[in-house]
Structures are given as structure tokens and as C-alpha cells.
Amino acid sequence: MEERGVNHLEAEGVAPDFREKHDRLRRETLANIRKLQRKFTIELLAAALFLLLSIAALSDFAFFPSFNENIRAVLGSPPSVNMISSVLLLYIFSAILLILSRMMSGSGKYGGIGHVGYLAGFYFFYHFSGKLPENFWAVFAAGATVLGLEGYHLWIYCSEEIEREREVLAFLAGRPAGQ
């Protein structure tokens, strides 16, 4: 495909520095495509990490050794369950607004790993207050919503950007876009 583009330029007698620029542009375009694909893969990895964390949380982190009394004393008493729940509600509300505003502006920013960190925090706070079994599904639903929305946004964004980059590649190859 790319060779055809180079041959096409040679056949038309394009000067060598133009060909160099074309080659550089093509390399940059291919690098951009790889970057976009990697971006979406990282988002998928974040979702997989959240699933693993949720599986551990489902059993109330039973297979992890529990902290001894001294460490618990250093950590202090956990916040009240109502406070954790209020913060969780505030978190999902602001995360949804943030992702929707990114969708509106067409921004490619994403916070997959950051969201997994926040959700892990909620799991641990509920675990230390002894109320994880009652609130597990709330955190899981919040994570599924935020990561699902973020994944959908990133998928649409990356697909569009990759499509644009492919159009550039097609142009450099001297073919009409979409072929």
C-alpha cells in the first residue's frame, strides 16, 4: 500500500525532498495510529484491572492477610459509612459530568487508571469500616458506569482519529480515501 504511494510519486517525477517529507509524514501517521490503538488498549487494561479488583472485593479481600491491631491503630478509625457513600455519590456524579463534557468537546483525554485508583479507595474504605458486603454492588455499578462510559467515548474518539489518519495515508499513497 505504502510502496504503491512511493512508486506513484516517483512515476510523477516528484523531487527527492518532497518524497522525504512524504515518508516522514507517513511514519508519523503510522506512529499516531499505533499511539491511538495503545491508548484504547490501556483503557481496556484499566477495565480488566477493575474487574480483578472487584473479584477480590467480592470476597471482602478474604485471601489477603489482615492488618494487625498496631497498623489499624496507626491508620485510625475509618470514616462513617454514610460519609463514604456520600463521597461515592459525589464521585460518580462528577465523573459522569466530566466524561460527558469530554464527549461534547471531542477531547481525547481519559482517566482510566485514575478511576480504578479512586474505586479501589472506595473498596478499601468500605472494607475497613466493615460494610463492604452491603456496598460492594454500589462501587461495582459506579465503576462499570464510569469505565463503560469512558471506554465508549475513547473507542469512538480513537476510531475517528484512526480513520482520519488512514485518510492521510490514503492521500499519501495517491488513492481516494476509504479505499
Add this chain to the structure above:
Amino acid sequence: MFKSLTARAIIPVTVSVTGFVIVCCILLYAIMKTDMINDVIRYETNLAQTIVKSTRYAMRHDDRESLGNIINNIGTQEGVEHVRIFNKRGLIMFSSTPGEVGKLLDKNAAGCIECHRGPVPAATLGDMQQARRFFDEKGKDVIAITAPIYNEPACYQAACHVHKAEQKILGTLDIGLSAAPLVNNLAVMRNQMVIFSVMVLLVTIGGVAALLRRYVFIPLKLLVEFTERTIQGIDQEIPPGGTEIEKLSGNIRSIVRELNSIRRENAKWKKGE
């Protein structure tokens, strides 16, 4: 399918609203469940205090027959699974289940361990710490509390009694109520919340989808059909639409007019040739 304009408009709204409503409902349910269990425990604590006060006279007069009758009668009340009084050593003195009388309780058993965890037994415990929830031997879900029977001046000053003033606790009352009404109420509340959530979701998503379809998707579809027919050279009226869509229609109208005039010019040139 997921990249179409309809999907892009509907999916984020659906996911956002559904996720937010589900999280709110789960958190609300967890808070209400905790509140309802705490209410049951408070009710049981008051009931235990009432029983202790009601039996005080019989205790002071060492009237074991009356005391046994009171405990038996309370045990026949609907929803009361067990009532028992045991002494400081853990020996069951009175019980609504006759076979239990005279048995010794293990200090490590649920309901005892809360006070007997340390080397010195705790003399006071909060209402919620006194409570425990378990399935009894009949498989019934029970919420039980243990209320201490304190040594009062009337007890250790009475001529007939042997309790010393230093002895803080004389015994313990253990009462267990069936959790079935609570479980039923929670199930009803859960079902109502699910129905309410589904209704909210249907109204929100249905409303957004209907409005988008009426004001965006149908005018856009008409415009797409219009542009396709224009490309084929069919002359037709611009379809109606909303303000923005009408503006777009106006622009397309200008383009089509230009296109048609170019087509006519071309036709004239061809005829001239």
C-alpha cells in the same frame, strides 16, 4: 451500529442515567437497611428493659415461679423466638424453652463474647454491640440482644439477698426476635425501588430518544434523502426541520441552486457544441 448518530446520542445518556440511578438505589437501600435493623435493635433493647423492670419485683422477692411464668408468657408472644435469663456464671435460670433451663453457656458463644472478650468482662456495652443476628436451630433468622441485669441498691440492701454491693451485674437477659418481618419489609422496599428505577429510566431515556428522533434524526434523515435525490438530479422541495436544521437546509438549498445552474450551463454548452 454503535457508531451511528442515534447510538452516540442515546448510549451515553442511557449508561449515565442507568449507572447513576443504580448506584443511588443501592446506596439508599444499604442506608435504609441499616436504619431498619438499628430500629429493630432499639425496639429490642426497650423490650428487654421493660422485661427486666417487670421482673424486678419477682426477683427481689425470690419468686421464681412468677418469674418463670413471666418468661414463659413473653416467649409465647408472636415473633419472640427465645427469652432467657442466665446468672453471672452463664447458667440458664429461666427460659421460654423449658429444656434449656440448667444448661451452662459458653463464654465464647455469640452474645457472650462481646463482653467476655478481655480478661475483665465489660460491664457496659452499646445497644448495637449487644445485638447479634443468626439462624437458630429451626433455621429462623433471629435478631437477638443481651441486656445486663444490674445490681441495684434495692437488690443488695434487701435482707433476703446475698449479693454484694461491689457486684455490678447479677445476670443477663437474652431475647431474640424473628427477623422475618424485617426481611419482608426489605424485600418490598427493594422491589418498589427496582420498579421506581425502571420507571425513571424508561421516562428519561424514552423522553430523550423521542425528542431526539422528532427534532434531530427525522429532519436529518429527510435531508439525507433530499441530498441523495439531488445528486441523482431529481428536483424537489427542501424538507422542513428545526432552526439549526432549517439553516442547514437553507445552505443546502443554495448549494443545490448553484449546482442546478452549473448543470444548466453545462447543458447549454453541450447543445452549443
